[in-house]
Amino acid sequence: MAEEKPEKPSTVDFAREITSKLGGETITYCYQCGTCASSCPVAKTTDRYNPRQILRLALLGQRGEVLTEDAIWLCASCYNCQERCPQKVEIADVIYALRNIAISEGNIPAIYTEFATGLMSEGRIVPISKFLEKKRADYGLPPLKPTGIEALKKILSATGFDKIMFKKGESQ
Amino acid sequence: MTAKKGLSKRSKGKVKKMEEAKVGVFLSDCGGQIAKILDFEALTGFLKTVNGVALVARGSEFWRGQGLQAIVDAVKEKKINRVVVAENIPKISEIAITKAVEEAELNPHLVEVLDIKDHCAWPHKDTPKEATEKAKAMLLAAVEKAKLLEPIEKTEFPAVKSVLVIGGGIAGIQAAEDLADMGFQVYLVEKEPFLGGLAAKAVRFFPTDDCAICIQSPTSDLKTVTQTSRKCVYRSGFSEIPNLNVLTNSKIVKVEGAPGNFKVTVERKPRYVNEKKCVACDLCTSVCPVEVPDEYNAKLKTRKAIYVNKPLVYPPVYAIDAKACKFHECAKCVEVCPTKAIELDQKTEHLTLNVGSVIVATGFREYDPSVIKEYHYGEYPDIVTHLELARMLDAFGPTNGTVVRPSDGKPAKRIVFVQCVGSRDRRWNPYCSSICCMISLKHATLIKSAFPDTDVTICYIDIRTTGREHEYYYERAREIGVKFVKGRPAEIVHDPATNTLVVEVEDELLRRLLELEADLVVLATAMVSSENARELAEILGIELDQDGFFKEYNAKLRPTETKRRGIFLCGGATFPKDAPTASLHAHSAAVKAAKFLMNGKIVKDLKVAVVNEDYCGDCEFCPVTCPYGAITLEPKGEGHFVARVSELLCEGCGVCVGTCPVGAIELRHLKPSQISAQMKALLSINGTSKPLVLAISCSECGNAAIDSSGMAMMSYPANVRVLRVPCTGIVQVQHILEAFKAGAQGVMVVGCKPDGCHYEVGSQKTHKKVELAKTLLKAYGIEPERLEMFNLVYIEGDKFAEAAKMMTERVEKLGSLQLA
Known part of the structure; x- marks a missing residue:
């Protein structure tokens, strides 16, 4: 990773990087009122996630801390914060922008790599298990059809999904 | 609006018939200082050869003392009828000179003042010969303009006191x-x-x-x-x-x-109560059967259909609420009124007032916070605004000064204030309403002082106490135990079991989510127009x-x-x-x-735009462009219109001139012939080895930037010549082409900042015109780089000097301009 050493906070560069990404454009409007944090169902259950604090760290230029710790991956994408933000900061979208930056640098939590692997090999994020098939039969649901895996692979490859997702593996 | 002939009195006495121009030129060497740079012998020698110049005088200053007297004498005795003065600080010296000239019975608008110190000698002090040649061009331009000057009269407009x-x-x-x-x-x-x-x-x-x-x-x-x-x-x-x-x-x-x-x-809507008869005895309200929510008291109580807002009101006279009153169906109040003051048949009246001036003092109001759904105002009765709380705090108000829960009338023991409700909010009102922090501090302090047991919490994003003595309120509030939570609440929820409100907020400083229980929540709503x-x-x-x-x-x-x-x-x-x-x-x-x-009249020099009705017709450019609404369209013949300029409203900027496609409108104080004559004269003498550049500058920030570069002795080459106009808005594409034709190799347009134009829109319009002109230049085979607009202010004299150098170098690189 590029950011190993303790960093000197640079409020401008990281914020500029985020605003240049899709979804990250509105982060600089944040004035730390905390409406997002008190609206957040995840923050109610765990101390590990506080959207206000993520935005604060990002605006203070704490790039490494924001991108390598797990907070940005805990957002449930309910968009409550975004709906209520008085500064129209698109908070959930900012979190997506941060995740995209993290992924592009190989900072992917294992679970997402697993999802991606499943998607690449079987066309599904959650693999079909015997248990699952039996449950479906019990509920009278038809068996799952096979996915168009070849077509999907082409799309994922054309969009660079495979390269982005497995960057970590390559670089190590 | 044009002053009608009957209303305006023109002082025609001082306007003389045009006669042959006899120009007197007065050269100030600023106490000999600039004579070290400019060759005054050469300048006087040159001026004497100029057609129309009847007198050339040199002195150390001409805007006061003996120098000024010399101008007066020349006008009175030598019958000089055009005065050209080379003096520094033209804006100030011009005032004294025109005043003296007017006293000598010459129209003050027959005077032209130029600055050969700050616009020539000082910026070109390193190249004295070139400076002298430029000074000749500047003086020639002033003389040529002066010869074409025409008297401008004064007009009076009525001002009703x-x-x-x-x-x-x-x-x-x-x-x-x-x-x-x-x-x-x-x-x-x-x-x-x-x-x-x-x-x-x-x-x-x-x-x-x-x-x-x-x-x-x-x-x-x-x-x-x-x-x-x-x-x-x-x-x-x-x-x-x-x-x-x-x-x-x-x-x-x-x-x-x-x-x-x-x-x-x-x-004027009827009050239905005669103000001259009502004695405010209150008998009418005791018999009135109609009860309606009392808006004045934030609907916390009811009032009758005939009412008075007690106690601090003017006029101290009852009024009937026309929406609630049953009028003749009831009329009980009419029966009891001892002075027969109630007049149910009053009608709406229309009054016409003749006033000279209008002052708008319509104030502001509280924003309706019910649009912010998560705060549930209007849904839960115990959520109120500051104005509603203020009514409770009024001893004469609906609760006699106690703070209660509107839902059950019980005293509110736990009160939470929420700041910035609908203000500093880009969804509703992006600005800070500026007074709500202080209102909350005031109300919190009043409550806490009167009822010390009350638990008062203020949830804030930032506390703003910028006014005099305001910070003491914040201090006092902390002292008496008001609690502050830094955080904007996400939602206010209601627990029906206990009839309690719960304010969900993150205490950012503790980084902890709080659920504040409250009997009453007060929203510090935005203040809107x-x-x-x-x-x-x-x-x-x-x-x-x-x-x-x-x-x-x-x-x-x-x-x-x-x-x-x-x-x-x-x-x-x-x-x-x-x-x-x-x-x-x-x-x-x-x-x-x-x-x-205060004078009962508005006296104005008619430095205004005039329309040539032979050319003008059926277009709306100037009325739409005029920043002062001074131009209207008046019918002329069947289905045709011409522009009409209000002499009272016109500020004489010339933005209309710059926008007219057919040259049908011009300024009385700067006619097209005067612009052309100056332009030709400025470009008729070069005297430097560099290509001539004409800088068309406005008289406001643009010219001030040029002044300041000279005052600070910043140097730029003498091939740059300045033509001053009231506002760059007057510039037409035609002028730019004319400048190239007259010998300019480059043209600079120097105006105010686009949003700081002294005539509102001039600078912006010119910017567009310059862009258009560049396209046209290309079609004429002239490199568009030869034209550039600069937006400068007084403190940017250095930028003007840089721009002048840059344009000169750019034009030098492009080589000599060959016009077909």
């Missing part, structure tokens, strides 16, 4: 009283049946905690009323100033006429700003003024204000209105 004040809140009352005290006839118009506005409801004001509704006492001689620093409205006697008329239940429906002489139509602002702005022909408030002409230098002369603003109509600021603002508007009308 009467003012209409719209809005009877604290600002309107104060402005009306000021003007009435000064002797103006004043009409104070209020849409409600009672004066007082927000102040009457607010009970107490910071930073003194005294009654909101007290005003500065009038200075008029009212017997019995002593003059102290302030007075309750009802004791002040302000309404008894003989030349002040208060019109309640009234609104403005039409405004016609011109500044100084407006005809205003006022619609009055409901009728847009309608009124349209009637008056003035603008609102992006936030919906009335727009001041220039917040820094012309507060309380609007773009429309004679119409002024004050108080919360321009932005939410506390009482001291509203009062200050009202005094300012009153002084501006007084200054505008």
